[in-house]
Amino acid sequence: MTSPWVPQSALGDLLDQVAEGLGTPVPPPLRAALQAVPRHLFLPPVLWLRDEAGGYEPCRRDDDPDRWWRAAYQDVPLVTQFTELSDGAAVPSSSASMPSMVVRMLEDLDMQTGQRVLEIGTGTGFHAALLCHLLGAGNVTSLDIDPELIRQAQRALKASGQQPEVVCADGADGWRPNAPYDRIIATCSVRTVPRAWLEQLSPGGLLVTPWDTAWCNFGTLVARRHEDGTVEGALAPYGSFMLMRAQQVDVELRRDLLRDDQTPERSVTHLSPWSVAGNDLDAQMHIGLRVPGVWHAWDTDVPEAHTRLWLADDRATSWAAVDYDGRRTSEFAVAQYGPRRLWDEVARVHEEFVSAGRPGVERQRLRICPEGTRTRHDVGLA
Structure with missing residues (x-):
């Protein structure tokens, strides 16, 4: 069965939704990137959508193409993979980020032509494809720890005409062969910045990563690296991402x-x-x-x-x-x-x-300092 949805019209709807979510028009470079990189190319044939009970149900492109296409071009996050735990329960382990969230993060990355970027968390490959359109594939390195996700992302990237270097590796270690980087962006959240990221980020470079605490998973750190190796910046009031696997804690x-x-x-x-x-x-x-x-x-x-x-x-x-x-x-x-x-x-x-006057998330500042083989972070208010 062929869906009546035409990607170009669906894309126009998506751009309108993203602009509404941002409260401002999508910046021209990012609008051009979204137009050049069709989101549906980076989605698997089965998406997991929210059901009325608050759980997830599969949406198969072959069985329900209309619903699949609508989901693909809505400004919503989409679960693309589940992982089974030791107790038999299954939890979401990979997702396609909400497009307006992607745009916010790329705006905060403040990229300039010719800069080199390291992406932590390839996922579907959509983020990496947008980065390639903005900076050129030769300036983009993307990592993911899951080999199956890497294989799927590489196929999607090739279909989109973009082929950055995509590596199956633990994002916590960065990727030294292509370092240093002018920008590092993570599509998973962290509770502490890995030491390798500080070492591989150029002085003056920007780090954009969702932030997580054991109490609350919210906010995105936008921080600049200083000459002394520290990274300092504020939290932006958006973002709730899956925690990096290396930092997950199994306590019940x-x-x-x-x-x-x-x-x-x-x-x-x-x-x-x-x-x-x-x-x-x-x-x-x-x-x-x-x-x-x-x-x-x-x-x-x-x-x-x-x-x-x-x-x-x-x-x-x-x-x-x-x-x-x-x-x-x-x-x-x-x-x-x-x-x-x-x-x-x-x-x-x-x-x-x-x-302190009930400070908003945007007033929270973090200073990340190298300390032995690890890092520590100090917290303050702007």
């Missing part, structure tokens, strides 16, 4: 932290758990940057409370629970266990957030 609350023989310290708090783990991304990101390695999860299936906010640390040493009884919104029961008092840490940082 009930499997790794909770035991019957634990005696937690109990108290009460007047700070609502929704104030720190609700819909306020500014508050969440402020906490995530300043309470390292601590994550949270909501639970409505505990006998002791109507709703519980769990907190735990990535090292599986400490946990906390904040309970809402279903009636009072001015007082909440707290239980804390382990060497870290996680709720106390979060409450203190939230108080600092309020005292």
